Amino acid sequence: MSGNHHRAHASDDAPGAARTGDAAGTSTPVEPAAGTGTGTGTDTRTAPRARSDALRKWAARVVLPLSIALWLLSLRSVPLDRMRDLGLLQVLPPLFWVAAGLLTLGFCLALSDRRTHGAWLTGYVLTLIALLHATPTLLYPTLRYSWAWKHLAVIDAMIRHGGEVPNAEKFSVYNDWPGFFQLHALFLRTTGLESSVGYAAWTPPFANLLLLAPLLLLYRSVTRDRRLVWGAVWIFYSCSWVGQDYFAPQSFAFLLFMTVVALLFRQLRSSALPRPDPRRRDGWPPGLFVAVVVIVAAIVVSHPLTPLMLISAMALLSLPRRSRRLALPVLIAAVVLTAAWDATVARSYISVNISNLIDSLTQPDKNVSSGLAALGNAAPGQILLSWVDRGLSAAVAVLALAGLLVRRWTRRTSLPLLAAAPLPLLAVNAYGGEMLFRAYLFALPPAAFLVAALVLPPPGGRRPVARTLAVYPLLLAMFGALVFGYYGKEALNQYTLKEVAAARYVIEHAPPGSTFVTLTEDVPDLDLDYEKHNRVQLAYQETDELQELVRDPLEGVEGYVYGATEENPAYIVLSRAQDMNLYVTGALPADLPERLQSVLSGAPGFTKVYDNGDATVYRYVTPPPD
Known part of the structure; x- marks a missing residue:
């Protein structure tokens, strides 16, 4: 008894940490093989245990293909036209949720057995990525x-x-x-x-697939406990609800950010992975550092926020002596490249917005709360979604903090510093109301590991199988909360082919200099040739103009199109996704599209030129004076 207690305590202090050489490495305690026990009655206990292990092993192997089959079968007939407040949540069939529950259970079974081949754990994670991120792509007829x-x-x-x-x-x-x-x-x-x-359209599953490599490298640099590595990966994907994985510079820059971070952790003397040359002092190999600088440059030229996140992360990682030789050169490179880019190519944007940036520095409370918009006019389901998103984010933060406090060895990994890196930016800039969400995104990889360290049993602990399976309800709850945020707005995120056709009609028929008027931004492909046309989105105008639009829709629209000529006409585009946006978000009264279409149909100067059921287009030319 005392021997087992001592081993569990040591592993809790540093889970299998090697006492020489790699300070944060992991030497996983070896469990006795079946049939090798000592003491009276061991032989009578090993047979049932062996049968239990075999049953669990085969169950994990059967559940994976079964869950894949059930998931694909569930997508055969999904009534997308019935999506409302809860998006895909209210139209996905029960078979989809059965597949998700089985997949999570199978992963826990596979994770509970140290002898599970890594290919099976990889298969479970890849299936989770496909189930979460390929489902909309397989269901929708076009890009979301x-x-x-x-x-x-x-x-x-x-x-x-x-x-x-x-x-x-x-x-x-x-x-x-x-x-x-x-x-x-x-x-x-x-x-x-x-x-x-x-x-x-395939960017979400592909971007998450690529992200798996730096996540594994990061986590394996901290521990050799495979259960902890894959558990952290699963928790990351189960809690990444922000949705910044679509076809955008952010998803590209975030992948590069995580690559730089993972490579840095890989080079640490305390890395659980063996270094290429153990005799080398801490520092970057010249060739690898050149590659890192190239990646940093790619981040700098691609996205305005991610370089600042990288600078903040490298600044914090430069504080401990163990990582200073690695983080400081990257910090210097990131600062120099960012400053040079902002002072030259991005100077036009920086000079125009510098006053807003300075004002943000004096309003940290406003920056933090900017993403927490009032939802009083939103659809009832969206209020629920907002609270679930906030609850999941808060739960991750609380569990990560608890993992930091309970698993003392995690404080020596530099992961807490990485998790805290977004906080300074959260206080200094609102980033259009999205900084809170972006901060969560960048903090999630290290936070997911801290959560896994808390909830998964440490090596050498008692009853590791039972304790691993006990995590199943938590992982299932994380998945359930994730899909609220990730699928909850799909009623307005997905488009029909008719909506795309309406936008293409406008682009093909509008001469240069035309004005496009929409209620919201939800018209696919209407920004094509954006340098040739003017775009007005009514829902995002000043408050007094919105009030005028709601009071008198015709007069509200005429204020933006009056003066249009045959050479430079105006086009008013009303569509299904815009209607759904107003209903879901409450940005404008949900009955406004119907009222607007009613008054435009008989108003002077407005001519209906296109209508396919999902979208209606009016052409406007200012009528001659009486």
Whole structure:
């Protein structure tokens, strides 16, 4: 008894930490093999235990293909047209949820057995990624989410102009950080493809698949306990509800950010992975450091926020002596490259917005709360979704903090510093109301490991199988909370082919200089040729203008289109996704589209030129004076 207690205590202090050489390495205690026990009665206990182990082993192997089959079967007939407050949550059939529950159970069974081959654990995680992120792609007829369509338009414009796009106006920020778009433009020119729309829809599952490599490298650099590594990976994917994995610079830059962080942890003397040359002093091998600087440069030219997150992370990781020789050179490179880029290419954006940035420094409370918008006018289901999202985020933070306090060895891993890195930026800038969500995204990889360290049994602990299986309800609850945030707005994120056709009609028929008026941004492909047209989104105007629109829809619209001519007409586009946006978010009264369409049908100067059931287009030319 005392021997087992001593071993469990030691592993809790540092789970299998090697006492010499790699300070944070893991030497997993070896469990007695079946049939090798000592003492009276051992032989009578090993046979049932062996049968139990074999049953658990085969159950884990059967559940994986079974859950995949059930998931694919569940997607055969999903009534997407019935999505309302809860998005996909209310239309996915029970078979989908059975598949998710079985998948989680099978993963716990596989994780509870040290002899489970890594291929099975990999298979479970890949299936989780597919189930979560490939489901919308398999169900929808075209690319989801309005911002993904905007990014397609930017790539097209940069190809047509050979680089910087003139007259970009609100899209000019993409001229200042063009890395992501130029990369895809190069790919399209090389392959001869006309557009990225064909593969952009697969970005969420593909981006999460690529993210698995740096996550595994990061976690394996901290521990050799395979159960803890894969448990942390599963928790990360089960709690990543923010949805910044679509076709966007953020998903690309976040992958590069995690690659830099993982490579740094890999080089630490305390890494649980053996270093290429144990005799080498802490520091970057020259060739690898050049590669890291190239990755940092790619981050700097692709996204305005991620370089700041990287600088904050490297600054904190430079504090401990164990990581200073590695983090400080990356910090210097990130600061120099970011400053040089902002002072030259991005100078136009920085100079215009510098006053807003300075004002944000004096309003940390507003920055923190900016993402917590009032939801009084939102659909009832969206209020529930918001609280579930906040609850999951709070639970991850509380469990991660508890893991830091209970598992004392995690304080020597530098993961707590990495988790705290987004906090300074959270206080200094609102980032358009999204900083709270972005901070959660960047803090989640280390936080997920701290949660896993808390809830999973340490090596050498008592009853590891039972304790691992006991985590099943928690993992299931995480998955359930995740899908609220990830699937809850799909009623407005998905588009029909008719909506795409309506936008294409407008683009093909509108002469340069035309004005496009929509209620929200939810019209796919309407930003194509954005440098040639003016775009007005009524829901995002000033408060007094919104009040005028609600009071008198016709007068509210005429204020933006009056003066349109035959050479430069205006087009008003009403569509299904816009209606759903107003209902779900409450940005404007849900009956406004119907009222607007009613008054436009008989108003002077407005002519209905297109109607396919999912979208209606009106053309406006200012009538001559009486």
